[in-house]
Amino acid sequence: MPTRPYLFYALTNSVCSTCLNKLEAKIIFRDDKVYLIKHCLIHGREEVLIADDVEYYKKCNAFIKPADMPLKFNTPIKYGCPYDCGLCPDHEQHSCLTLIEVTDQCNLACPICYADSGAENQAGHAPRKHRSLVQIAEMMDAIVANEGSPQVVQISGGEPTVHPEFFEILDLAKERPIQHLMINTNGVRLAKDREFCKRLAEHMPGIEVYLQFDSFEAAALKELRGADLREMRSRALQNLNEFKISTNLVVTVKKGLNDSEIGKILDHALAQDCVRGVTFQPIQAAGRLEDFEAGRDRYTLTEVRRSILEQSDYFSPEDILPVPCHPDCLAMAYALKVKGKVIPLTSLISPEAYVETVPNSILYEQSEGLKQKIFDLFSTKHSPASATTSLKQLLCCLPLLPTPTGITYENVFRITIVQFLDAYNFDVRSVKRSCIHIVHPDGRIIPFDTFNMFYREGSAGHHLVTNCSDGEAHYV
Numbered sequence: 266m267p268t269r270p271y272l273f274y275a276l277t278n279s280v281c282s283t284c285l286n287k288l289e290a291k292i293i294f295r296d297d298k299v300y301l302i303k304h305c306l307i308h309g310r311e312e313v314l315i316a317d318d319v320e321y322y323k324k325c326n327a328f329i330k331p332a333d334m335p336l337k338f339n340t341p342i343k344y345g346c347p348y349d350c351g352l353c354p355d356h357e358q359h360s361c362l363t364l365i366e367v368t369d370q371c372n373l374a375c376p377i378c379y380a381d382s383g384a385e386n387q388a389g390h391a392p393r394k395h396r397s398l399v400q401i402a403e404m405m406d407a408i409v410a411n412e413g414s415p416q417v418v419q420i421s422g423g424e425p426t427v428h429p430e431f432f433e434i435l436d437l438a439k440e441r442p443i444q445h446l447m448i449n450t451n452g453v454r455l456a457k458d459r460e461f462c463k464r465l466a467e468h469m470p471g472i473e474v475y476l477q478f479d480s481f482e483a484a485a486l487k488e489l490r491g492a493d494l495r496e497m498r499s500r501a502l503q504n505l506n507e508f509k510i511s512t513n514l515v516v517t518v519k520k521g522l523n524d525s526e527i528g529k530i531l532d533h534a535l536a537q538d539c540v541r542g543v544t545f546q547p548i549q550a551a552g553r554l555e556d557f558e559a560g561r562d563r564y565t566l567t568e569v570r571r572s573i574l575e576q577s578d579y580f581s582p583e584d585i586l587p588v589p590c591h592p593d594c595l596a597m598a599y600a601l602k603v604k605g606k607v608i609p610l611t612s613l614i615s616p617e618a619y620v621e622t623v624p625n626s627i628l629y630e631q632s633e634g635l636k637q638k639i640f641d642l643f644s645t646k647h648s649p650a651s652a653t654t655s656l657k658q659l660l661c662c663l664p665l666l667p668t669p670t671g672i673t674y675e676n677v678f679r680i681t682i683v684q685f686l687d688a689y690n691f692d693v694r695s696v697k698r699s700c701i702h703i704v705h706p707d708g709r710i711i712p713f714d715t716f717n718m719f720y721r722e723g724s725a726g727h728h729l730v731t732n733c734s735d736g737e738a739h740y741v
């Protein structure tokens with residue numbers, strides 16, 4: 266009797282990448298790769314690579330833990346996921362990180378911009394606007410209403426540093442119980458305006474710059490960002506180092522373009538005093554994405570993880586683990602950098618202890634209560650067993666304060682891989698666990714993945730819902 270040339274692993278729901286209609290989808294394993302198979306009645310069969318490492322993909326299930334709920338939900342369950350964002354009561358994770366887009370304007374015009382940002386007045390485009398402080402305050406309040414004390418809020422855009430009231434926006438955030446504030450920036454203003462950096466440094470600690478840093482190659486930068494930004498990035502880092510502003514480098518990774526630079530970027534990041542970590546984001550097929558071919562250019566989380574392991578020797582496979590709040594889309598490794606050396610931390614505890622200890626958060630060092638444990642770990646002698654115990658606790662809370670041994674937040678180094686879902690790899694089972702959200706101007710809190718597909722003004726959204734129980738056609 267013939268046998269299927271693959272293993273049928275699970276059933277889920279996805280969408281057709283052409284018409285965005287919801288479809289049943291199979292998850293299969295073939296040749297140690299994971300594929301999503303879907304059939305659209307109109308647009309036919311689609312097969313999408315979603316991981317190139319079956320064991321890691323399966324391991325993600327072992328990292329699931331009960332979700333933390335937001336304090337409130339914002340929309341009813343009406344049409345079914347993903348048409349009820351949000352957050353609707355069917356969502357299975359709170360907001361670990363929420364973005365606020367404070368402007369549509371940008372001083373770049375990247376060909377890959379998911380927000381379709383650019384100059385204020387661009388021929389053939391409606392004028393791009395800054396949001397008012399009143400509106401931004403309302404959006405922050407919407408996040409606080411959902412989260413109480415939001416773990417991470419990211420000021421984003423467009424390019425937030427072009428907003429004429431940028432520092433007033435930071436003040437609005439400081440007035441609210443936001444634990445950690447990130448500024449998502451392309452670095453152009455930081456490179457050109459030293460005084461701006463000086464003023465930004467006055468807001469330390471509690472802020473972190475999330476700095477675009479994709480490549481060392483002019484050609485790759487031109488393809489991703491429309492400009493050779495090498496000098497700009499270098500000057501931005503120089504200023505951030507000078508003013509000791511915590512920085513996280515963000516690398517948008519496109520297969521065959523800059524994926525071979527991952528190791529070099531890690532080396533560079535570790536050489537910068539201000540850099541606390543690097544986030545790798547495979548390109549999301551959303552928004553303005555010129556010259557993108559899904560079959561050729563899509564890149565998965567496990568491929569990025571493999572590249573990190575192949576191109577650098579800082580981490581072992583046991584160090585880069587799924588993050589419990591959204592395991593199949595987030596992976597992370599934590600380390601300490603001390604006198605030029607990297608000490609990986611994640612692998613030092615068992616996976617069971619990791620799941621048990623690590624909060625539903627993408628920034629573990631935000632947790633209070635265990636800072637003292639680092640004293641024990643680094644200032645006293647330990648047997649391997651007691652060191653492991655301390656590390657279990659340490660992982661939950663790396664120190665923001667100086668310790669007797671001189672280990673501070675400046676010694677923290679984390680790498681994160683963030684895989685966003687798009688119309689190709691969309692998986693309803695997964696999107697319900699999404700914890701990176703964006704606040705809509707009307708106060709809805711929407712997963713970043715579905716926002717770019719359905720809810721962003723001008724997106725392919727406004728989508729026909731055909732399976733509504735009242736039998737009528739609805740558009741969301």
Ligand code: SF4
Pocket residue numbers: 345346347348349350351352353354355356357696697712715
């Ligand atoms: S993604 Fe979450 S918020 Fe959106 S419809 Fe699905 S369950 Fe609801």
Ligand code: SF4
Pocket residue numbers: 371372373374375377378379380381382383422423424451490
């Ligand atoms: S991707 Fe960022 S830097 Fe580039 S145009 Fe969009 S908002 Fe500006």
